[in-house]
Amino acid sequence: MKDKVEETRDRRVFIRSRDLFVLVALVAVALILYFVTWSTRNSSELVAKIYYDGQLIEVVELNSGTERDFQFDVEPSITIRQFADKSIAFMSSDCPDRICIKSGRIRRAGEFAACVPNRFLIVIEGADPSSGQEDVDLVA
């Protein structure tokens, strides 16, 4: 009788320690998964996609906070600048009206600017949940 009790207790102890290991491993995996998705959502989701003639030619991560210029062989007159304040704008173009440049800096998800004569389009995609921006469908 006593032997049998000992035996069950032994088995239960063994299972408990393996339980603990699996548990810790799973918690770790879940936490890693959560933080990976959470952090990518916050740091890299706001992007500016640059299209030429309907084709995606550049994806600019706006949250990186760097300032740099983009130029393209297909249309050398076009300069697009990424600003440290997470905005982007057309800086130069040889088009007649310069509406692209006058569009100014764009920074919100859904905003876009274009140089129609040169067939360039910049579209901001993604959302930055930390900024508390108001969401609109379109701007008139």
Add this chain to the structure above:
Amino acid sequence: MLAVLLALLFSVGAIAMLSCACDKEPVTSVTSTTADPSMPDPSSTTGELIPDPVDPSELERFEAFVTGPFDTVTKMIVLAVDQDEFLEHYRYVEQELWRYHQLFDIYEDYSGVTNIKTINDKAGSSVVCPEEILDLIEFGIEGEKRSQGRVNIAMGSVLKLWHEARTDSTADPARAYIPDRQALEEASRHTSIDDVKVDREKGTVTLTDRDMRLDVGAIAKGYTVEKIARGLIERGFRAGAIDAGGNVRVIGRNIIKNGPWRIGINNPIENAEEPMIEIVNVEDRSVVTSGSDKRYFICEGKRYSHIIDPATNHPADYYDAVSVITEDSGVADLLSTTLMMMTEADGRELLSSFPGCEAFWVQGTKVTMTEGFGEYVASR
């Protein structure tokens, strides 16, 4: 015990991932700049299709751009059950935009197409035109009356001088100039709307003044957007929106969010901290803003807008921007341009002859609106 713990942990992981995926509505983007004139004419569809009713949870939000028609970018939002349904509407809009662009173009010829440029080139004689052109020109003639002469499609010869000055001055700011006063006066002698004749029976348009040129720039975009919106509704479009360079037309409501569409009113101040000065909630409405924040040029330190008042043959600078809300996008386009050229008091009086139209005036940091416009403004 172990099984319960495992299930719990997996669900935590699953929730973490799901919460990520569901945070945003699914968005698919397509852009295009190519016209495909070989596609069949979709406007031959008759009768209004009613889309199969579906649960809002089955709808997805699609967004796409068409770059080029009417020298602008058109963004469209489509709520559809799948990619196929979205693409069908997208292709229709893309094709119609290019078709109307060619018909209403005053600068380019297209093989096999009679357009506004054809009428200008043949000023003095009758030109057989497609029905779309007859409709637009009749809308323009009526618009000239309704705007008390301020929006005049027969003003092409005057507008051409300003267009050239704007293009040249933008290309070479050091040699910026404005049109010669005498040249403007001479051109303005050939702008009487009564010299534009539409003959429905013969299907012709005639400019009886040889020196007259049509310019439909102030009305063509809004008019086209309305035509396309009506076409979409006939084709069983569920809900969505078209934005042709700030000329917004929404169809239905945002079924996915079970609410109205939220449209921002652009702040005319360049690179302002707050890019929108107001947000309006609308369903089945057009929101159109006229302004001079993008199409302008500077000469000797003075800013010249692209909106030319026929009364003075010079840019009208009563306001930085005027927005109009009403159902018909063509009327909204016409009215917002008209209101740019008059005082708010005169504008409010004019509005009494435009039932269902509401307006919003912006001058610097000063903003005023009609009572009805206020009812569209979203509480922030």
